[in-house]
Amino acid sequence: MVRGPNPIDVHVGSRVRLRRTLLGMSQEKLAQALDLTFQQVQKYERGLNRIGSSNLYKISQVLGVSISFFFEDMSEDLSERLIPPSPNDSFDMRQIGKRETIQLVQGFYAIKDEDMRNQIFQLMKRLGGDT
Secondary structure, eight states, rough: OOOOOOOOHHHHHHHHHHHHHTOOOOOHHHHHHHHHOHHHHHHHTTTTSSHHHHEEEEEEHTOOOOGGGGEEEEEEEHHHHHHHHTOOSSSSEEEEEESSHHHHHHHHHHOHEEEEEHHHHHHHHHHHHHO
């Protein structure tokens, strides 16, 4: 049986490539920063080699993104392989890593007035049906 690269590794690698190119960084420059060969970076970006957790952390630091960035915009079938939906949980944990969720939390905590934050929180609970 011939097996190709893991689709999750392909997605993570494509996000590495996306961020690297958005920064105008070459594979060689990223490889230098990680103390790897550019061929290894190529394999990571194509999903041919799985990126270990310590290297994913280093890549996130060099590219200036959170680790969750590499898992954003993943199709539902792939994300279910990471975090299967729980039938007993009313909240879908796959929403945590989404860009809009992160931006919402950052915006919420950027509000300096604690009373205002509490009022917004109470409003969100009411709008969400949680009284």
